[in-house]
Amino acid sequence: MRILHVIYTHGVGGAEKYLKHLxxxxxxxxxxxxxxxxxxxxxxxxxxxxxxxxxxxxxxxxLLVAEKYxxxxxxxxxxxxxxxxxxxxVHTHLFHADLMAAVLKTFFNKKTRIISTxxxxxxxxxxxxxxxxxxxxxxxxxxxxxxxxxxxxxNIAVSKAMADLYFNLGISKxxxxxxxxxxxxxxxDKPVNGGIYRQGNPQLITVGRIETIKGHHFLIDAMxxxxxxxxxxRLLVLGEGNEKASCQEQVAKxxxxxxxxxMGFVQQPYQYINSSDIVIQPSFFESFGLVFIEGLALKTPIxxxxxxxxxxxxxxxKTALLVPxxxxxxxxEKIIYLLKNPEVAKQIADNAxxxxxxxxxxxxxxxxMAAWYKSLSx
Numbered sequence: 509m510r511i512l513h514v515i516y517t518h519g520v521g522g523a524e525k526y527l528k529h530l531x532x533x534x535x536x537x538x539x540x541x542x543x544x545x546x547x548x549x550x551x552x553x554x555x556x557x558x559x560x561x562x563x564x565x566x567x568x569x570x571l572l573v574a575e576k577y578x579x580x581x582x583x584x585x586x587x588x589x590x591x592x593x594x595x596x597x598v599h600t601h602l603f604h605a606d607l608m609a610a611v612l613k614t615f616f617n618k619k620t621r622i623i624s625t626x627x628x629x630x631x632x633x634x635x636x637x638x639x640x641x642x643x644x645x646x647x648x649x650x651x652x653x654x655x656x657x658x659x660x661x662x663n664i665a666v667s668k669a670m671a672d673l674y675f676n677l678g679i680s681k682x683x684x685x686x687x688x689x690x691x692x693x694x695x696x697d698k699p700v701n702g703g704i705y706r707q708g709n710p711q712l713i714t715v716g717r718i719e720t721i722k723g724h725h726f727l728i729d730a731m732x733x734x735x736x737x738x739x740x741x742r743l744l745v746l747g748e749g750n751e752k753a754s755c756q757e758q759v760a761k762x763x764x765x766x767x768x769x770x771m772g773f774v775q776q777p778y779q780y781i782n783s784s785d786i787v788i789q790p791s792f793f794e795s796f797g798l799v800f801i802e803g804l805a806l807k808t809p810i811x812x813x814x815x816x817x818x819x820x821x822x823x824x825x826k827t828a829l830l831v832p833x834x835x836x837x838x839x840x841e842k843i844i845y846l847l848k849n850p851e852v853a854k855q856i857a858d859n860a861x862x863x864x865x866x867x868x869x870x871x872x873x874x875x876x877m878a879a880w881y882k883s884l885s886x
Contacts (some may be wrong), residue, residue, distance in 0.1 A: 509539045509880060511597045511623075512590060516546040516574070516604035520558055521602050521717070523627045523800045526666070526689050528558075531675035532565045533874030539881055543569040543594065546582060546605065579604075585610040590620065597886055599623040600660075601744075603653070610659035621886045626665040627686060627795055629653075629673060634793040635721045639669075639816060642676050654679050660784075662884060666796045669816030687880060688821070689796055693778060693805060702783030707769060708742025710847050713784040713808075715799045716791070717775050718749030723790030723813065725751075726836050728758050728768060733840035735767060738847055744780060748773045782806045785853070786846055790839060794818050800828075807857040811842050821868075827860040839876030 509656040513527060524545075531541045538794065543562055552573050558718065562569040570589065574582045577638040581686035584610065598620055600609045600713075628634070630649050635841045644650065646700075657663065657680060662835065665671040677781045702711070716722050723747065735742055745755070745768060759768045781787060787803040789812040794800070800821045803810040812818045814830035829846065830837040846853045866872075 509597070510542070510584075510595050511881075512542045512544060512593070512595045513538065513599045513601065514544045514546065514586060514609065515567050515601040516608055517555070518548065518551060518596065519600060520554060522689070523625075523794060524558060524748075525798060526627075526650055527601065528562055528565070529689070529870045530873060530877060531562070531567045533870055534878055534881075535566070536793060537874070537878035537882075539878055541567060541599075543567050544586060544589065546574050546586075546608070547574045548576075549573055572809045573581050578607055579611055582614070583608050585876070587612050587616040587620075590617065597621045597623065599625065601625050601778050602627060603649075606656045606660065607652070607733050610656050613659050616852045618705075621662075622660045623662045623664070623886075624656075624660045624669045624818065624886075626663060628670070628682050629795075631721050633677075633717065634673075634795070635642055635730060637673060637793055637816075639672060639676065649676070650753075652678065661886065664880065666680045667794075668820050669752055669793070669817035670795050672816070676788040685880065687873065688868060689798060689801065689868045690716060691798070691801055691805065692870040694776070696778050696782075698779070698782060705779040705783035707744060708767075709739065710738055710741050710785040711783065712741060712743040712786050712788055712843065713746065713777075713780055714743065714790075715774075715802070716789070718745070718752040718755060720751055722749075722751075722791050723792055723834075724755050725758060726790045726834060726839060727788055727835045728755060728762070729763065730840035730843065731764055731767060732762060733837070734843050734847075735764075737844050741847075743768045744771055744784065745769065746771045746774045746777050778802065778806060781808050784808055787845060788812070788839070788843065789818065791815065791818065792833060797821060801864060803828075804860040804868060807861050808855045809846055809856045810860065811839065811846065813839075815866065822860075825856075825862075827856060827863050829856070 559569040559571045663684045665684045671684040671686045787810045810828040813833040824830040829842045
């Protein structure tokens with residue numbers, strides 16, 4: 509089986525890291541994958557570096573810089589690649605790749621078989637989504653997504669949360685199967701007592717895009733209560749995003765500049781996570797949440813809001829502590845509790861590591877994905 513994976517993307521995030529972990533391992537199961545990365549001129553340099561790294565892993569990777577509003581021309585170029593390489597299966601990742609593949613199948617090659625992985629949905633919808641009290645968006649994005657499903661032969665999600673969302677919103681009439689991410693860590697130095705990666709005692713950390721959906725404002729609001737009990741505590745914020753300036757203003761108004769440190773985007777945050785006492789992710793929704801399994805694997809206890817998909821990966825009081833969504837007081841309370849009870853934190857971290865070894869390694873993901881591919885009639 510030979511498959512062309514196509515991702516049409518704007519930045520190196522969870523979906524891009526997922527492909528980097530997944531594709532090399534599939535070779536051992538007789539599944540050869542090429543990768544085509546489609547990006548805008550603005551991000552060409554970033555993705556040239558990404559493609560170079562994936563190529564070094566033995567995956568034939570091609571970078572295609574899309575023209576503005578040129579999806580027809582992009583689809584034509586992808587179709588040419590398929591013909592030259594004699595591939596008839598395209599596996600798409602993210603909305604714009606789905607759209608491009610639908611154009612390709614409609615105008616250039618009706619015989620192309622399309623598989624699509626659902627990594628997410630519109631962020632404004634995810635931010636307000638409740639699995640019990642949900643409301644169909646009914647906007648243009650919704651209807652385009654529903655239309656695209658008619659062109660896609662097979663869909664799969666990265667979590668039950670994503671599978672549920674597509675079904676609950678009425679985008680899909682059937683429940684998608686799902687396979688969780690898995691990761692393997694590169695070797696990295698672990699300095700004694702954290703070295704330069706330890707900037708507070710205790711040290712808290714949150715990792716991810718600084719956007720409304722990630723809940724940074726709630727974590728910052730929780731910090732004064734934590735500092736009353738642990739005055740030397742520091743929170744490291746790793747990431748960039750549209751809400752960064754607003755969060756920095758919130759920190760300044762609360763006089764927390766010496767306790768909340770914005771580190772910017774960090775390509776590999778492992779040393780910082782490994783050197784921290786708690787990972788805190790107060791997201792309103794996670795399509796999967798790669799940082800969760802990074803925390804599990806690095807034996808750093810996690811506190812998160814009790815929301816999808818975190819609550820399918822993390823088990824409250826066993827592999828993490830979960831608090832009600834948006835409850836700043838409960839968030840501060842759980843942070844203080846773990847810092848005051850290191851033996852509880854250690855037990856949670858040990859349980860979490862066992863969970864990682866059993867369910868979230870690259871080997872586990874690749875094995876499940878290979879079996880799923882071979883079950884398809886394509």
